[in-house]
Structures are given as C-alpha cells and as structure tokens.
Amino acid sequence: MRFLLRRLGFYLLSAWVALTINFLLPRLMPGDPATALFARFRGRLGPEAMQALRETFGLTEAPLLSQYVTYLGHVLRGDLGISVAYFPSPVSAVIGTGLVWTVFLAGSAVAISFAIGTLLGLAAAWWRRGWMDTWLPSTLVFIGAFPYFWLAMVALYVFGFGLGWFPLGHAYADDLTPSFSATFFADVARHAALPVATMVLATLGGWLLSMRNTMITVLGSDYVNLARAKGLAPSRVALRYAARNALLPSVTGLGMALGFVLGGSLLTEIVFSYPGQGYLLVQAVRNQDYPLMQGIFLVITLAVLGANWLVDLAYLWLDPRIRESAS
Amino acid sequence: MAQTSGVSAWWGAIRRDRKATSGAVLLALFALIGIAGPWLVGDPQALVGIPLQPPSLQHWLGTTGQGQDVLAQLVVGTRVSLAIGFAVGLVVVLVGAFVGITAGYFGGRVDGLLSLLFNVFLVIPGLPLAIVIAAYLPSGPLTLGLVLIVTGWAWNARVLRAQTLSQRQRDFVAAAIVTGESDFRIITREILPTMTSLLVAQVIGSTVYAIGAQVGLEFLGLGDVSAVTWGTNLYWAQNDSALLTGAWWTFAPTGLCVALVGFGLTMLNSGFDEITNPRLQLERAWRAHLFARGHKATRSTPVVVDHD
Numbered sequence: 024m025r026f027l028l029r030r031l032g033f034y035l036l037s038a039w040v041a042l043t044i045n046f047l048l049p050r051l052m053p054g055d056p057a058t059a060l061f062a063r064f065r066g067r068l069g070p071e072a073m074q075a076l077r078e079t080f081g082l083t084e085a086p087l088l089s090q091y092v093t094y095l096g097h098v099l100r101g102d103l104g105i106s107v108a109y110f111p112s113p114v115s116a117v118i119g120t121g122l123v124w125t126v127f128l129a130g131s132a133v134a135i136s137f138a139i140g141t142l143l144g145l146a147a148a149w150w151r152r153g154w155m156d157t158w159l160p161s162t163l164v165f166i167g168a169f170p171y172f173w174l175a176m177v178a179l180y181v182f183g184f185g186l187g188w189f190p191l192g193h194a195y196a197d198d199l200t201p202s203f204s205a206t207f208f209a210d211v212a213r214h215a216a217l218p219v220a221t222m223v224l225a226t227l228g229g230w231l232l233s234m235r236n237t238m239i240t241v242l243g244s245d246y247v248n249l250a251r252a253k254g255l256a257p258s259r260v261a262l263r264y265a266a267r268n269a270l271l272p273s274v275t276g277l278g279m280a281l282g283f284v285l286g287g288s289l290l291t292e293i294v295f296s297y298p299g300q301g302y303l304l305v306q307a308v309r310n311q312d313y314p315l316m317q318g319i320f321l322v323i324t325l326a327v328l329g330a331n332w333l334v335d336l337a338y339l340w341l342d343p344r345i346r347e348s349a350s
Numbered sequence: 351m352a353q354t355s356g357v358s359a360w361w362g363a364i365r366r367d368r369k370a371t372s373g374a375v376l377l378a379l380f381a382l383i384g385i386a387g388p389w390l391v392g393d394p395q396a397l398v399g400i401p402l403q404p405p406s407l408q409h410w411l412g413t414t415g416q417g418q419d420v421l422a423q424l425v426v427g428t429r430v431s432l433a434i435g436f437a438v439g440l441v442v443v444l445v446g447a448f449v450g451i452t453a454g455y456f457g458g459r460v461d462g463l464l465s466l467l468f469n470v471f472l473v474i475p476g477l478p479l480a481i482v483i484a485a486y487l488p489s490g491p492l493t494l495g496l497v498l499i500v501t502g503w504a505w506n507a508r509v510l511r512a513q514t515l516s517q518r519q520r521d522f523v524a525a526a527i528v529t530g531e532s533d534f535r536i537i538t539r540e541i542l543p544t545m546t547s548l549l550v551a552q553v554i555g556s557t558v559y560a561i562g563a564q565v566g567l568e569f570l571g572l573g574d575v576s577a578v579t580w581g582t583n584l585y586w587a588q589n590d591s592a593l594l595t596g597a598w599w600t601f602a603p604t605g606l607c608v609a610l611v612g613f614g615l616t617m618l619n620s621g622f623d624e625i626t627n628p629r630l631q632l633e634r635a636w637r638a639h640l641f642a643r644g645h646k647a648t649r650s651t652p653v654v655v656d657h658d
Contacts, residue, residue, distance in 0.1 A: 034473070036466070037474060048486055168608070168610075170605060173584065173604075176587075281475075283475070294588070320482045324475055
C-alpha cells in the first residue's frame with residue numbers, strides 16, 4: 024500500500040509539473056503570448072469578447088502568481104479554454120470526442136505487442152541459438168528502425184490502396200452510426216487493423232529483446248537449475264519459475280513505453296485520418312490553435328500517468344518482494 | 351585505461367565483430383552521401399519536370415507532387431537530418447551525463463532532487479511536449495534541436511546515475527577521495543574513463559532517437575517546411591496525397607534511409623555491447639573453446655568472477 028501511495032504521489036507531482044510547463048510556456052516564449060494567441064480571433068470577436076476570453080485563459084495584467092492560481096482553478100474544473108480551430112467549442116469538448124479512439128488504438132497496440140513480443144522473447148531464450156533466436160530479433164530490430172508513420176504509409180499503400188483489403192482511413196464506415204452492434208464492432212476492428220498492426224510490428228522487437236535478454240540471465244541462475252534438477256516439467260520451469268521473474272524489467276519498461284507508443288500512435292492516426300488526438304493535433308498545429316495543443320498535451324500526459332499507475336499495480340502483483348517490504 | 355590504445359582498440363573491435371562492421375559500413379556510406387552528395391545532385395528545390403512522375407532514367411527516383419527531383423531531395427535531406435541527429439545525440443548525452451553523474455556522485459539531497467527531475471521528464475510523454483514547445487518557437491533547426499534535447503536527456507541521466515552510483519562505491523574512488531583529490535578531478539579522471547563504452551553506446555542510441563523524433567516532428571509540419579530534410583520530404587508527400595495517387599516513390603526511399611541509418615547505428619551498438627560486455631565475451635570464448643574440441647555448445651551462462 025505504501026508503495027502505491029508513494030507512486031501516486033510521484034504521478035501527482037508529475038501532473039503538477041506538466042501543468043506548470045503548460046502555464047509557463049506561453050508566458051516565457053518570445054513576444055506577447057496573448058497577442059499571438061488572440062491574433063487568430065481578430066475580426067471574429069468584439070473587444071469585450073476578447074477581454075472575456077483573456078480572462079478565461081488567465082492571460083490578464085494580473086501578477087504571475089495570481090494568473091497561475093486562476094489557471095490551476097480553471098484546469099481543475101475541466102476548463103481548458105476555447106479552441107481556435109473549432110471555435111467556439113471549448114477545448115475539453117473537442118478533445119473528448121477523439122480521446123476514446125486514441126486510447127483504443129494505442130492501448131490495443133501496446134497490449135498486443137507486449138503479449139506477442141514477450142512470448143517470442145521467451146521462446147527465443149528457451150530455444151537459444153535456434154532459428155528464432157538468430158533471425159527474429161535482427162529482423163524485428165530492422166523493422167523497428169522505421170518511423171511508425173512511415174510503416175503506416177507503406178501498409179496503407181500496399182494493403183489499402185493496392186490490394187484493397189482494408190479501408191483507407193477513418194474509424195468506421197460513413198454509413199454506420201455508432202451502436203452496440205456486432206456489425207459496428209466488426210467495422211471498427213476492420214478499420215483499426217492496419218494502424219494497430221503497424222504499431223505492433225514497429226514495437227515488437229523491443230519487447231522481444233528485453234524478455235530474451237533477462238530470460239537468458241534468469242535461466243542461468245541457481246534456482247532455475249535447481250528446478251531443472253528436481254525434474255520439473257520444462258514448461259513449468261520456463262513459465263512458472265523463469266518467465267515470471269524475467270517479466271519484471273519488461274513490465275517496468277511498459278510504463279516508459281506507453282508515452283512513446285502514444286506519440287507514435289498520434290502520427291499513425293494522421294496517416295490513416297483516424298479521428299483521434301493525432302488528427303486534432305495536426306489541426307491544432309496548422310491553425311496555431313495553442314489552447315487545443317496544450318489541452319491535448321495535458322490530457323495525454325494524464326492518460327500516461329494513469330496507465331503508469333496501473334502498471335505499478337501489475338508490478339506489485341508480480342513481485343512479492345515489494346509486497347513484503349510494503350506490508 | 352591507456353589513451354594510446356583508445357582509438358585503435360575501438361577500430362579493431364569494430365572490425366572483429368560482423369554486426370559492428372556492417373553497421374559501420376552502412377553509416378560510412380550515409381556519411382559520404384551526406385557530405386559529398388549535395389554537390390552532385392543539384393538544387394533540390396528546382397522544378398525539373400512534370401509532378402509525380404514515376405522513377406525513370408532521367409529522374410532515378412521520380413518527381414514530387416511539385417515536380418522536384420526526389421533523389422536530389424533525398425540526398426540533400428541526408429546531410430541536414432544526419433547533422434541534426436548526431437549533434438542532438440551528442441548534446442543529449444552531455445546533458446544527461448552532467449545531471450546523472452552529479453546525482454550519482456554527490457548523492458543525498460542533490461540526488462533526490464535530480465532523480466525526481468529526470469523521472470518526471472521520463473514519465474511525461476515526449477512527443478506531445480515537444481510539439482507544444484516547438485509550436486511556440488520560430489521553426490528552424492535550432493528549435494528542433496532544443497526541443498529534442500529537452501525531451502531526450504532524461505533517459506541518459508537515469509542510466510548514468512545508476513552507473514556512477516556503482517562506481518562511487520569502488521575502492522579506487524574511495525582511494526582517490528582519501529588522497530584528497532577534488533570532486534571534479536575524481537569525476538573526470540577516475541569515474542568518467544570507466545564509462546567510456548557506456549557513453550559511446552548512449553551517443554549512438556540517442557542519435558537513433560534524435561533522427562526518429564526529428565523526422566516525426568517535421569512530418570507534423572513543426573520543422574521549417576521550406577527546408578529540405580527527410581522529415582519535410584515526408585510531410586510534403588503526405589500533404590500532396592502521395593498515397594492516394596499511388597506515388598510510392600515520394601515517401602518510400604526516405605523511410606528506407608531513416609531505417610537503414612537507425613539499423614546501422616543499432617548494429618554498431620550491439621556489436622560494441624558484445625565487445626565490452628564481459629559476460630558475452632566470456633561466453634564467446636567458451637563456445638570457441640568447445641567448438642575447437644568438437645563439442646556443441648549448450649545453453650549456459652558463464653559467470654564472471656569479480657577480481658577486485
């Protein structure tokens with residue numbers, strides 16, 4: 024319990040740092056941020072509305088500290104400002120529509136990649152110097168060297184454009200309305216197949232190597248030798264004895280990888296015109312929509328922090344040493 | 351560690367290991383293209399023909415959506431992208447080394463604070479942060495470099511802190527402290543030389559990161575879109591709907607180059623790892639020993655006995 028609380032404290036601190044970066048960036052950057060921010064609104068809004076907007080963003084003449092307090096208050100109430108690109112929708116509403124798709128895409132890619140990569144790594148270490156151990160890692164490392172979104176472009180070109188096996192973009196067909204029906208879910212899966220597959224392919228090598236390398240060390244340790252000497256079934260030695268411990272570094276890496284995969288997912292979404300955060304991000308960059316950009320940064324950071332806490336829970340379950348020292 | 355054997359030892363190490371050799375050859379090739387290539391291909395921005403022509407004898411890699419030569423853009427992009435990649439890789443490790451070694455060497459409250467700092471930076475997702483910072487700054491190579499450094503240094507700091515922490519407890523450091531050497535001298539003369547191979551590995555790894563992240567940011571349109579780099583080439587390919595018109599030649603060669611450079615660097619790194627990792631070294635010697643006697647190596651992990 025103490026372990027989880029300490030981690031929770033760390034994530035809260037990280038969230039606060041992200042918030043503070045978000046607050047300070049527009050104020051530290053060269054030029055008058057308010058002017059830059061509101062130049063986009065000029066012509067569309069009267070002076071009173073501009074003043075009201077300034078106050079919503081906390082970009083007033085007030086001292087920095089009181090601006091900061093106002094800003095934190097707004098964020099805590101879920102008010103992230105008004106989007107420029109989707110004016111006059113509030114940023115929180117704009118982000119809300121895309122968040123589900125991004126979490127779905129990145130989440131399933133990480134889960135699938137982690138599961139398959141770890142199993143392959145386990146197999147490579149167990150049948151050391153077999154074909155799996157010789158060819159698979161270097162092939163996957165080579166594939167992993169491609170930028171995610173480039174793999175996505177190739178996949179879209181070959182399987183979408185060339186062969187026509189998969190749709191060319193979007194999360195579901197235009198003529199379908201979202202509902203809890205088998206047809207809708209099947210269609211979502213068909214649209215997600217290519218983006219998820221490219222992300223899985225790009226990240227598989229990392230999980231494989233991490234698992235393989237620790238597994239080799241663990242397989243050489245005394246307790247595994249003892250388990251073997253006792254005549255336990257090889258599958259039991261591999262899975263129950265060695266794999267469980269060898270999994271620990273990979274699980275630690277999982278927390279780190281989440282942010283990275285989410286970044287890659289944003290770029291992949293752009294290629295597939297997937298309606299997630301990545302698509303919004305491009306709109307934000309094109310339209311210099313700072314409130315939207317910052318909102319996306321904040322929401323993604325919070326999502327990653329939350330997911331990291333779940334990874335900590337998994338770690339606690341896997342590693343009895345932490346449980347022991349905590350209780 | 352003798353200074354004289356330094357360069358030649360690394361050189362010999364690269365030549366002995368097949369992976370490292372192929373990585374080094376690949377990188378040398380790209381370095382050559384980056385240095386000499388731009389003089390051979392002419393102006394990459396010049397409109398030389400009909401847009402979206404497939405590869406032909408006249409334009410080996412076809413033309414872009416604007417009618418520029420893809421090969422010329424690729425070659426000129428190589429110079430810029432590699433230069434930024436290597437420079438950022440180096441600086442990222444320098445920053446990481448400064449923070450990590452300071453934290454690991456001085457320990458206590460300094461360590462607590464610095465560790466907290468890099469752990470926070472590790473958990474905040476890099477790409478969204480990079481985008482937010484880059485969007486506020488004027489676009490250009492300097493902004494790009496700065497953003498990549500801000501989002502990339504933390505991992506190096508974490509690894510180097512751990513390494514410094516373990517070196518700090520060794521006898522030779524204790525001896526240096528007792529002799530009354532200054533902290534600066536102990537760090538630069540006693541601790542740093544033991545970490546040379548780790549630092550080289552980190553520079554290589556950080557360069558891979560820097561090239562990938564740079565291409566990603568430019569693809570989003572956050573670089574200088576009027577410059578010619580690998581990332582902006584892909585940005586324009588996406589913008590000109592290269593995919594939907596079937597113009598594979600506008601994006602395929604660039605991605606291939608990014609991957610080849612990344613793969614070359616990774617190969618070089620894993621080659622170094624096998625050279626400098628005593629465990630892998632011993633295993634290799636053991637297998638050679640068995641092989642010479644006509645035995646087949648089985649699964650075993652040799653244990654290195656620490657003799658100090």
